[in-house]
Amino acid sequence: MNNNSNDPRWTDWKWQHSKSCQDWETLERWFKASNAPLPFDATDLHALTSIYRMGITPYYFNLISNFIDADPIYRQIIPHIHELKISDDELDDPIADDNPARGSRPLKALIHRYPNRVLLLPTAQCAVYCRFCFRKRLVGDTSHNPREEDLQAAYKYIESHTDIEEVILTGGDPLTLGDRALEKILQRLDGIKHLRMIRIHSRLPVVNPFRLTDTLGSMLAALSKPVWVSAHFNHSSEITATARQYIQGWVTKGIPFLNQSVLLRGVNDSPAALKDLFMSLIEIKVKPYYLHQTDMVRGTGHLRVSVEEGLLILKQLQGEVPGYALPHYVLDRSNGLGKIPLQNIYI
Template structure:
């Protein structure tokens, strides 16, 4: 999928995203040294790093604040001892993916939509990731040339939208993405395509001419749902990537996760959604933490989450206030976090 040989780079030309991917920081101690935070090494978890290795592009590291042990971007990627705690209610399958697996990398939870686990690869390993324990080696849609995944979508006329997820689907080469969407063109009941991706934020160089050509040639309306949790994740390179995606006709949405020590204040959330909007991205969901093993230290309790959301609604226009939701296994959609709420958000 990613060529192993070095890619030659001509002077004064942009670095190709594959080369930048390969140069990602993978050693927690190197990451701390780059930020002048060597003293934090005593709080690292070698066990967590073995189970779910550190991976973070150097461009994302450059947005972290040197010398700040509480940097919100650093906190999202650094494997720490808190991940070793066994906390009741936190397990390997936080959102019921296992029960919804249909084979061929297809997860079918919600009416009208099928999610394809396109790949297990991602440019960054976020410590709160709800799929950090997912058995990618057993179940990805790209295996066997997408045939089983496409067949399952084609066999179910109730499926009107395909969601590409992972891992990160944009970690695949353009020709692999085209293989999938070329096959999906033959599915008459498919009306929409959605791409869930973190790459335009953490590795904006991925939004290159090849990707834009693929997007621009698709026959369906396309929503690209990016993932940013803090305003500092946006910079000029990310802004330019978002502008290129919009120029290719994609609708841009952001889903964030409410994370203790990262964005659990009204100011941080308001800054995030305003900064995203400035880059052309509308807020979609603010997720309560999926209770995956290893992520309990990020949890914000429901009372504080509701108070933060209410304060956001009082500060920002409605189109900048995302739905505050939780994913509950077996429910027909995301569940709004509100007193007495039972309906599912669509």
């Protein structure tokens, strides 16, 4: 437990957001308060965070039960010296988000990879900075935040492409935006006739579940189009009583939830860990949607599981969980052409 856990503002999502650990002094203080040794010194941390920023909410830090690399929360969020090892086949932009040659990035705030759906990027800020992130080159960098004119251009693009049926808000993390900013974006999208649904991708249900406020949930539920939320739980220990309570609050309002996980070495790379994760998600009415193969992003080799190992784990899971609890195991192609399913062949 760090020193802040008794603070009366603990359940205020904005307080959690503002108290995110982003520097050596805070990290050192939190480790000391937890009677845990730091695995590196200030110089090492500076080397690590100069290439990829750090961000940890007090709530998420408190989910660490053992201050060792084998702890599934610790491993996802505490910088690791292995991030400085970069292999030749690792890339800055492993799924070619920025590759304009393909035409998939017509605008700063919009990616159009599939015919009937687009990604809208309303912010590059996140609540935490996950060590495995495939957009680590840009998340947290304010120069990647869209301006109002970028958003307006994106709305116009969506309006003029009547084959677009779904808009997916991603980033960064859209739920780091305030209620008013989100409402403005969502109401604008809600008014586009040919859109059928809106999706929000967010890690806030995991790292700052207090963001799922009653007010915001009611605003989403009041829109004319369904808003699906895709959370990002990677381990069952992230599904705390608090996360359950706040997700249930939104589910009760009729907001459906999906989940995307990343297959991560030392976090969830066993049939038992994945079974526990998927069953726990179903229990809280969150449908496991995708299990992502870790992208070939720079400095993530220590977290990556091979496709062969991933397929073997999924084979062992077959029959262990109901079919509706099994997500699609997918790989994002490095040429920017989207996902391909990874499947065991049975016949």
